[in-house]
Amino acid sequence: MPEKLLCASSDVSETTAKICELEGVEIGVIRHKGTVVAYRNVCPHQGGPVCEGLKMPKVCVEFDEERRPLKQSFDTDEMHFVCPWHGWEFKIETGEALGDPKIRLNRYKVIERDENIYVEV
Ligand code: FES
Incomplete structure (x- = not known):
């Protein structure tokens, strides 16, 4: 598959996705656990x-035996994108929807080389 230049490596952070445009398609790129991931x-x-x-x-919730919430915590090892329109959540690492893992974001294969980010299209 041909590789297309998306952006400079230095443009990609772990805090928010950089939105790039490639041939009329927006692609979100973010670093996660040291790896660069890209989704349509x-x-x-x-x-x-x-x-x-x-x-x-x-979000992790512990319940008592009567299913009442006891404690809530956050697992920063598993980060999610929360869609701004209706709140669906997707695992950044895999693109899977939390509500149904069969539903996934459209992922690109990423190549980081010579201080640049390329995707296969
Ligand atoms: S469009 Fe993303 S949650 Fe509805």
């Missing part, structure tokens, strides 16, 4: 700009 910036629900949503950690 289109939510599989209704087409919202999913990569522009909040980046939030997984």
Whole structure:
């Protein structure tokens, strides 16, 4: 598959996705656990700009035996994009929707080389 230049490596952070345009398609690029991941910036629900949503950690809730919440914490090892239109969440590492792992963001293969980020298209 041909590689296309997306942006400079220095443009990609771990805090928010950089939105790049490639041949009329928006692609969100972010560093996650030392790896660069890139997804088409289109939510599989209704087409919202999913990569522009909040980046939030997984919420973990412990319940008592009667299913009452006891404690809430955040797991920063699993970060999510929260789509700004209706709040669907997707794992940044895999693109899977939290509500249904069969639904995924459209992922690109990323190559980081010579201080630049390329994607296969
Ligand atoms: S368009 Fe993303 S949650 Fe609806």
